[in-house]
Amino acid sequence: MKLPELKEKLKSKYIVRVVAGVLTIALVGTGIGATAVFAEKDSTAVTAEADSTTGSSKDADDIADKLMDSVSLKDNDADKDESVYLISDANGNVNKTIVVDHLKNKDKKDTLEDASNLSDIENVKGKEKFTQSGDKLTWQAGGKDIYYQGTATAEPPVTQKVTYYLDGKEISPEDLAGKSGKVKIRFDYTNTTSYTETVNGEKQTVSVPFAAVTGLVLGDGFENIEVTNGKAEVSDSSSVVLGYALPGLKDSLGIKDGDLDGDVNIPEYVEMTADVENFSMPAAMTFVVNASDYVSTDGIDTSDLDDMINDLKDASTQLQDGSKTLAEGTDTLSDGLSTLQSKLGTFASGVGTLQSGLKTYTDGVSTLSGGLNTLGNSTGALVSGADKLNSGAGQLASGSATLKDGLKSYTDGASTLAAGVGNLDAGMDTLKSGTDTLSQSAPSLVSGVNSLSDGINTLNKALKTPMSDEEVAKYKKAAKAGVDAKLADDTNATSYNNTKKYAAEKYYNEMTSDSSVEKTVESLKANKTLYNMIYSTVEAQVKQQIENAIQEYVSNGVSREEAIKAICGQDYDKYVEELSTNNTDSQLKAMAKQVLEGVAGSSKDAVGTSVADAAKTGAETGAQEAVITGINSTKENISNQINAKQKSGESLVSGATKLNEGAKVLAEKLPELTKGVANLKDGSSQLSAGAAKLTSNNDTLNAGATALNAGASQLSAGTQSLMNSVPTLTSGIKQLVDGSNTLVANNAQLNSGASQLADGTNQIVSGVDQLTTGSKTLADGAHTLADGMVQFNEEGINKILDAYNGDLKPFTDKLQAVIDAGEEYQTYSAIADGQTGSVKFIYKLASIDAKADSDK
Numbered sequence: 001m002k003l004p005e006l007k008e009k010l011k012s013k014y015i016v017r018v019v020a021g022v023l024t025i026a027l028v029g030t031g032i033g034a035t036a037v038f039a040e041k042d043s044t045a046v047t048a049e050a051d052s053t054t055g056s057s058k059d060a061d062d063i064a065d066k067l068m069d070s071v072s073l074k075d076n077d078a079d080k081d082e083s084v085y086l087i088s089d090a091n092g093n094v095n096k097t098i099v100v101d102h103l104k105n106k107d108k109k110d111t112l113e114d115a116s117n118l119s120d121i122e123n124v125k126g127k128e129k130f131t132q133s134g135d136k137l138t139w140q141a142g143g144k145d146i147y148y149q150g151t152a153t154a155e156p157p158v159t160q161k162v163t164y165y166l167d168g169k170e171i172s173p174e175d176l177a178g179k180s181g182k183v184k185i186r187f188d189y190t191n192t193t194s195y196t197e198t199v200n201g202e203k204q205t206v207s208v209p210f211a212a213v214t215g216l217v218l219g220d221g222f223e224n225i226e227v228t229n230g231k232a233e234v235s236d237s238s239s240v241v242l243g244y245a246l247p248g249l250k251d252s253l254g255i256k257d258g259d260l261d262g263d264v265n266i267p268e269y270v271e272m273t274a275d276v277e278n279f280s281m282p283a284a285m286t287f288v289v290n291a292s293d294y295v296s297t298d299g300i301d302t303s304d305l306d307d308m309i310n311d312l313k314d315a316s317t318q319l320q321d322g323s324k325t326l327a328e329g330t331d332t333l334s335d336g337l338s339t340l341q342s343k344l345g346t347f348a349s350g351v352g353t354l355q356s357g358l359k360t361y362t363d364g365v366s367t368l369s370g371g372l373n374t375l376g377n378s379t380g381a382l383v384s385g386a387d388k389l390n391s392g393a394g395q396l397a398s399g400s401a402t403l404k405d406g407l408k409s410y411t412d413g414a415s416t417l418a419a420g421v422g423n424l425d426a427g428m429d430t431l432k433s434g435t436d437t438l439s440q441s442a443p444s445l446v447s448g449v450n451s452l453s454d455g456i457n458t459l460n461k462a463l464k465t466p467m468s469d470e471e472v473a474k475y476k477k478a479a480k481a482g483v484d485a486k487l488a489d490d491t492n493a494t495s496y497n498n499t500k501k502y503a504a505e506k507y508y509n510e511m512t513s514d515s516s517v518e519k520t521v522e523s524l525k526a527n528k529t530l531y532n533m534i535y536s537t538v539e540a541q542v543k544q545q546i547e548n549a550i551q552e553y554v555s556n557g558v559s560r561e562e563a564i565k566a567i568c569g570q571d572y573d574k575y576v577e578e579l580s581t582n583n584t585d586s587q588l589k590a591m592a593k594q595v596l597e598g599v600a601g602s603s604k605d606a607v608g609t610s611v612a613d614a615a616k617t618g619a620e621t622g623a624q625e626a627v628i629t630g631i632n633s634t635k636e637n638i639s640n641q642i643n644a645k646q647k648s649g650e651s652l653v654s655g656a657t658k659l660n661e662g663a664k665v666l667a668e669k670l671p672e673l674t675k676g677v678a679n680l681k682d683g684s685s686q687l688s689a690g691a692a693k694l695t696s697n698n699d700t701l702n703a704g705a706t707a708l709n710a711g712a713s714q715l716s717a718g719t720q721s722l723m724n725s726v727p728t729l730t731s732g733i734k735q736l737v738d739g740s741n742t743l744v745a746n747n748a749q750l751n752s753g754a755s756q757l758a759d760g761t762n763q764i765v766s767g768v769d770q771l772t773t774g775s776k777t778l779a780d781g782a783h784t785l786a787d788g789m790v791q792f793n794e795e796g797i798n799k800i801l802d803a804y805n806g807d808l809k810p811f812t813d814k815l816q817a818v819i820d821a822g823e824e825y826q827t828y829s830a831i832a833d834g835q836t837g838s839v840k841f842i843y844k845l846a847s848i849d850a851k852a853d854s855d856k
Contacts, residue, residue: 076293078838079104080114084156084828090173090284090846092162092187099829100124100149100526108143115830118150124526135830147526152829156841158210158247158288161188178850180221180277187214187270187286191248195824197817204817207248208825209291214270216241219280219850226274229267237602243270246291252818253811280850286843292822293838327786330779334772341765341772351761355754362747369740376737379730387705398716402723404705411698418688418695425688428681435670435677442667453660456642460653463639472628479623487616496612504608511600512593520592521585534587539580546576 081102086094103112114130114137121130121137125147130139139146164176165184176183193208214230218239225232230243245267250256255266467475487496510516525531546567553563568575642652650658716723826837 076838077836078293078826079106079835080827080831080837082827082829082837082839084152084839084841086156086841086843088160088843088845090162090164090281090848092160092843092845094156094159094843097152097154097156098149099152100147101829103139103141103146103148105141105143105145110140110142112139112141112146113137113832114139114146114835115832116150117154117830118152121148121150122528123148124528125522136832149528150829154828155192156288156828157191157193157208157825158212158841159190159192160212160214160286160843161190162186162284162845163188173846173848176279177848179279181275182273183276183279184271184273185216186272187212187243187245189245189247189268189288193248193821193825195817195821197820199813199816199820202813204814206252206814206817206821209249209252209818209822210247210288211291212245212247212270212286212288214241214243214245214286215284216272216281217283218274219278219282221277221279223275223277225272228269228271229265230270230272232272241272243272245270249818252821253814255811278850279848281848283847284845286841286845288841288843290822290825290839292819292825293840324786327779327783330781330783334776334779338772341769345765348758348761348765351754351758355758358750358754362751365740365743365747369737369744372733372736372740376733379733383726383730404702408702408705411695411702415695415698418692422688425681425685428677432677432681435674439670439674442670446663446667449660449663453656456653456656460639460642463635463642467628467631475627475631476624479627480620483616483619483623487619494615496616499615500608500612502608503611504604507607508600508604511604512597516596517589517593520596521588524588524592531584531588535580535584538583538587539576542576542579542583 081104083100083102085098085100087096087098088094099118101114101116101118103114105112115135116137117135121132123130123146126144128140128142128144128146130137130148132138162173163186164171164173165186166176166179167181168184171179189212191207191210193210194205195208196203196205198204218225218241220238222234222239225234225239225241227241227243229245230241233240233242247268250266250268486492487494489495490497492498549567550560550563553566554560558566564572645651646655648655826839828839828841831837
């Protein structure tokens with residue numbers, strides 16, 4: 001089973017995120033001693049002494065800087081910090097074990113309680129005393145930290161075996177010295193710890209998660225260096241190999257090599273091969289640390305996976321239930337639409353009957369209006385008869401005068417009617433001209449609207465189409481070129497060269513500062529063997545100088561006792577001790593400053609280049625990601641805007657499509673509109689001609705009325721009753737004519753509305769047919785979705801749950817057990833109740849020198 005989900009956890013928590021170690025073999029004099037300096041990322045240091053060796057390690061600082069960039073260190077706040085030095089032969093067999101303990105007096109107590117099973121315990125930094133009862137120690141600290149060392153014989157938690165090969169055959173390190181050929185060196189590590197942890201009620205037996213980091217300083221003549229589980233750094237002066245391993249971790253997690261993909265590796269050995277001329281290996285050291293002491297494990301809680309799996313199960317059940325409800329709802333929708341479809345047939349039939357009845361009604365209204373207009377036109381004959389009657393009645397002057405006034409009003413109305421008809425005819429000319437222009441412009445309008453719709457849809461499609469790989473590469477190339485141009489401009493404070501210069505100067509100043517020199521001197525003093533060697537040499541020199549001065553006194557006749565008193569005072573030994581101590585301190589400080597300046601001077605350029613390269617890579621990557629994100633965001637924003645619905649319920653895209661459809665309908669209906677306007681124009685012309693003819697008889701009518709008035713006076717007495725009834729009769733006829741004309745005027749609107757109602761009904765019937773077909777398709781899809789959710793839940797989600805409960809959950813339990821075991825392992829020697837501890841192991845291997853014996 002592959003475990004890709006393990007990959008990120010191992011990368012971020014346990015693979016080589018273990019220690020920021022500086023393998024600095026600092027020359028303190030030929031055959032005198034060497035210092036291993038372990039630095040945390042904030043440049044604070046803890047130093048410890050190993051047995052003497054020879055060689056050079058200026059490249060080790062570069063290795064440490066590269067490791068620091070990938071290590072996440074946890075603050076070491078332990079009460080007891082323990083360093084175990086294992087002096088080994090070149091095969092890794094331990095000959096001597098020295099343990100250095102640092103008790104931190106955080107509360108400035110006068111006494112500190114400790115526990116230790118070490119032998120030959122001595123204070124290495126101060127004169128504080130201790131009392132011992134069994135493994136219990138009580139230190140008279142006086143508010144200070146305590147540094148002490150002792151020896152041990154217990155087996156370390158991790159052992160190492162070093163095997164050498166020359167041209168494919170195993171060879172001893174003594175015989176390998178000075179040889180040439182194809183060399184292979186293999187470091188095999190064994191984790192001997194075993195802890196039983198309880199996780200989720202289950203007992204898990206695991207090892208402490210130790211990490212081993214091995215560094216080799218190779219002699220001249222090494223070429224084609226290859227490292228398995230590590231890397232090689234080659235410079236003009238030396239070659240350095242750095243390798244790492246996590247012994248026992250695969251067994252603790254129950255992982256086999258086939259369970260991991262190619263990007264994840266849990267190494268258990270380090271192997272180096274090279275073509276060598278005159279083999280030598282000036283120095284080799286291995287650092288073994290408890291990963292939990294150096295790697296932050298905050299936030300690791302495998303119980304979160306249980307909650308995620310439960311949420312997945314609940315969400316799957318909800319999806320299955322929801323898809324079933326959706327299928328049932330679509331069935332109901334389909335049934336309702338079928339009922340609506342059947343009822344719309346009856347409705348459409350009724351609309352057809354309504355349309356036919358309205359046609360019959362309007363035809364009848366037109367016939368009625370024609371008869372009433374004929375009747376209305378006959379009133380003229382009635383009035384004419386009355387006039388003739390009045391012409392015979394000369395005494396009816398008053399009646400004929402009334403008729404005369406009525407005719408005057410009539411002729412005035414006819415003139416007004418003629419003027420209105422003339423205006424109507426002129427308006428119809430304008431209307432016809434406008435419809436002709438609209439008809440001519442319609443093709444251009446339809447073409448323009450169609451182009452607009454196509455353009456908007458093309459834009460919408462382009463906005464939703466992802467950029468091609470070529471486009472992405474083009475934009476990224478432009479962004480990278482912009483960053484590179486900025487970094488190449490040395491007038492910019494953050495240019496590549498300025499960044500490199502600043503980092504190199506900062507590194508050199510930190511390495512050669514007074515505080516660094518003082519810390520190095522203090523670390524040298526902590527090594528009693530080294531200090532005593534230097535002190536003995538200086539003391540011998542001081543005594544020789546004093547003896548020379550005494551002999552000079554004696555040669556001048558002064559006794560030896562008086563000469564000693566004159567030179568040293570009362571206490572010869574005290575004088576020698578003070579002078580020797582001061583001279584020793586001065587020599588240590590001079591040596592420390594010389595070593596730090598040499599190391600910093602040789603490595604500052606490499607540090608500056610590494611920092612500048614990292615800054616350049618980060619800037620280029622950030623700019624490339626930003627430009628691609630910006631382009632995609634802009635396209636998405638524009639797409640959202642043109643697809644967003646407005647108050648009308650339409651977006652720009654859908655509105656353009658409907659506008660295109662409306663323009664096409666307008667173009668189709670324009671011929672009908674043009675024809676209707678032409679018919680109206682013909683009617684208005686005929687009406688205008690009739691109105692003109694009507695007004696042409698006005699003068700004749702008025703003259704006849706005047707003549708009739710004279711004759712009407714004769715009949716006025718006899719026809720008075722008849723004349724009184726004529727106005728009432730003509731008024732009633734006029735009201736009937738006006739009413740019938742009003743009815744006729746609404747005929748066209750009624751017929752048009754009925755046609756629109758019939759057309760709309762047909763569209764509704766067609767739409768419901770489509771909805772019915774779509775609802776059946778939707779129902780089929782909803783049932784398919786519901787069936788698919790059941791299958792997905794059974795074949796997908798349930799298998800995920802089975803896999804989690806069967807494979808992944810036991811693995812996460814083992815991982816949690818490993819983490820717990822690492823937290824529990826705090827000391828190699830012993831630790832007092834209530835104390836917290838931190839321990840690291842330093843394996844010093846014997847060097848292999850082609851020109852001297854291999855024990856150096």
